[in-house]
Amino acid sequence: MTKELSKKVEIIKPSGIRKFFDLVNEMKDVISLGVGEPDFDTPWHIRDEGIFALEKGRTFYTSNSGLKDLKVEISNYIKRTQNILYNPDNEIIVTVGGSEAIDIGIRALVNDSDEVIIPQPSYVSYEPCAILANAKPVIINLKAENNFRLRAQELENAITPKTKLLILPYPNNPTGAIMEREDLEKIAEVIKKYDIYVMSDEIYSELTYCAKHTSIASIAGMKERTILINGFSKAYAMTGWRLGYACAPKEIIKQMLKIHQYAIMCAPTTSQYAAVEALKNGDKDIDEMRKSYNQRRRFLINAFKEMKLECFEPFGAFYVFPCIKEFNMTSEEFATRFLEEEKVAAIPGNAFGASGEGYLRISYAYSLDNLKKAMERLKHFVEKLRAQGVK
Amino acid sequence: MREELLSIIEKNSRIGLNELAVLLGKSEEEVLKELESLEKEGIICGYNTLIDWEKTSIEKVTALIEVRVTPQRGQGFDKIAERIYNYPEVRSVYLISGGFDLLVILEEKSLREIANFVSDKLATLDSVLSTGTHFILKKYKDYGIILAKKSEDEREIISP
Numbered sequence: 414m415t416k417e418l419s420k421k422v423e424i425i426k427p428s429g430i431r432k433f434f435d436l437v438n439e440m441k442d443v444i445s446l447g448v449g450e451p452d453f454d455t456p457w458h459i460r461d462e463g464i465f466a467l468e469k470g471r472t473f474y475t476s477n478s479g480l481k482d483l484k485v486e487i488s489n490y491i492k493r494t495q496n497i498l499y500n501p502d503n504e505i506i507v508t509v510g511g512s513e514a515i516d517i518g519i520r521a522l523v524n525d526s527d528e529v530i531i532p533q534p535s536y537v538s539y540e541p542c543a544i545l546a547n548a549k550p551v552i553i554n555l556k557a558e559n560n561f562r563l564r565a566q567e568l569e570n571a572i573t574p575k576t577k578l579l580i581l582p583y584p585n586n587p588t589g590a591i592m593e594r595e596d597l598e599k600i601a602e603v604i605k606k607y608d609i610y611v612m613s614d615e616i617y618s619e620l621t622y623c624a625k626h627t628s629i630a631s632i633a634g635m636k637e638r639t640i641l642i643n644g645f646s647k648a649y650a651m652t653g654w655r656l657g658y659a660c661a662p663k664e665i666i667k668q669m670l671k672i673h674q675y676a677i678m679c680a681p682t683t684s685q686y687a688a689v690e691a692l693k694n695g696d697k698d699i700d701e702m703r704k705s706y707n708q709r710r711r712f713l714i715n716a717f718k719e720m721k722l723e724c725f726e727p728f729g730a731f732y733v734f735p736c737i738k739e740f741n742m743t744s745e746e747f748a749t750r751f752l753e754e755e756k757v758a759a760i761p762g763n764a765f766g767a768s769g770e771g772y773l774r775i776s777y778a779y780s781l782d783n784l785k786k787a788m789e790r791l792k793h794f795v796e797k798l799r800a801q802g803v804k
Numbered sequence: 805m806r807e808e809l810l811s812i813i814e815k816n817s818r819i820g821l822n823e824l825a826v827l828l829g830k831s832e833e834e835v836l837k838e839l840e841s842l843e844k845e846g847i848i849c850g851y852n853t854l855i856d857w858e859k860t861s862i863e864k865v866t867a868l869i870e871v872r873v874t875p876q877r878g879q880g881f882d883k884i885a886e887r888i889y890n891y892p893e894v895r896s897v898y899l900i901s902g903g904f905d906l907l908v909i910l911e912e913k914s915l916r917e918i919a920n921f922v923s924d925k926l927a928t929l930d931s932v933l934s935t936g937t938h939f940i941l942k943k944y945k946d947y948g949i950i951l952a953k954k955s956e957d958e959r960e961i962i963s964p
Binding site: 428430433434437438443445447448449450452454536537538586704708711712715758760764779781 | 808811812823826827828829955957959960961962963964
C-alpha cells in the first residue's frame, strides 16, 4: 500500500514505555518493577460472580451505558465515599477501562484547537487522546519541590481564552502524589473563575495511605463541570476485565454515550456482573490490599533512605518516583544501564512527560521478596556508580 | 498496630524486628514492646513452621476423628477434652456444634498407629460414645497457604 495514512495518527509517538518493553523482552531473569497493575489476583468472590454470569448464559450485550444494577452500585459507591449524588439513569456510563472514559470524555468536550491542560508527569494517554480529538495539549510541568502536586498558580498561568479542559490525574501515576482537599479547593477556585471543565482521573482513589481520597467533584460548584473517571482495575485488581466508568452531568454523558455506542457498543458483560459483586462486597479486599501496598511503600522509602537516594514520600497509587539526577544521566540511560547491568526493569520517568526526566518510576505491585531482591540490586548499582565518580 | 503486626507475623514468623518496624512505620522499640506483651498475654502462642510433609520422603498420616461423648456433670466437655489433648500425638482438639462433639486431629507415622490410638486409647475412654475416623488423602490448602501449586507472575514485565 502506498496511499498515505492518517497524518494525525502518524505524528503520534508510540508510548515511551513500549520502547523499553522491547528491550526488556530480549533479556532473561529480569526482576521487574515496571508494571502498572496490581500483583493480586482479582478476589475470588468477584471472579466467581463472573464465572456464574457465564454459566447462566449472560453472554448478551448490556445497554450501551451499562447494566442498571452496576450503575446503581457505582452511584451508591460514590455517595458513600465522596458524598456526591449521581443519577444512575443518566449521569453514569460504564466504559472499557478508565482509558476509554478518558478518550470519549475528551472527545465529547473539545472543538478543534481547544486547549487541554495536562499536568505531567502523568499517565501516557491524555496527550495523544487530546491530539486525536484535534485539541491542543498544554503541558504543566509539575515540580518535585511541590511533591508533584498541582498548584493553583501553575494552573492559572497555563490558562488562555482557548482553554476548555483540565486533566487532573490524582492519585498520580507515576509519581504517587496525591491532592488533598485544601489543594483541590484552590484549584477549584481557578476552574470556576475561568469557567473550564475538569477531567478527574481517580482510578487510584482507593490507594491512598495518609488521608482518604477527596474528589474535586465533591467541592461546591464543581460537580457540574467535572467528568469523574474511576474503574475497577486498581482497587479490585481487575485490570484484565477492562472495566471503568465516568460520572458527569447528563448533558456530557449524553454526548459520551454516542461515541461509546458507535465505537464500543457496551463494556464486557461478564465483567459488569463481576463488578456488581466487587462494589457490593469488596470493601474488605481493598483494605487488605491497601495494607499490603502500604507496607511495601514503607519498605521502599526506607530502602531509598538507607542508600541515600532522594525521594519524596508518595501517599498514593503504588509507585515511588526516586530522583536519579545525582548520577548525571538521563532517565533512559539510567534505566537502560540498570536493566543491562543489574537485570532490573524500572521505567524511566521521562516516559510520563518531559518533567519526569531525572526520575525513575518504581512500582511496588510486587511481593516483598521481589522488592527486597530488587533493592539489593539497586543499592549495588547506585554504589557502583558513585564509586565510579559519575557525580 | 496490633492487628497489622499479627497479620504480618502470622504469615511470616521469621521476619526480623528491623524489617517489621519498617513495614509498620514504627520504631523497633515499639514493635518489640508490642511483641513481648502479645507473648505475655498468650495471644502469640508459638512460632510454628508450615511444612508440606507430602513433598518429603517422611511418612505422615493425618486423621480427623469425630468423637461423640457424654458431657460430665459440672465439667461439661472440658475434662474429657483434656484427657484427649494430653496425648502428644494429638495435634488439635476442637469442641464442635452439630452431629458430634469433639473433633480430634491426629498425626502419626502410619495408619496402624492411628488405628491403635483410636481403638486402644480413644474409644475405651468411659465417656466416649462413638468415634468416626477420616483420613486426609491430600492437602490442597493449609493455614491459608495453597500447597497444591505455586503461582507464577504472568503479568507483562512492563505496563503503563
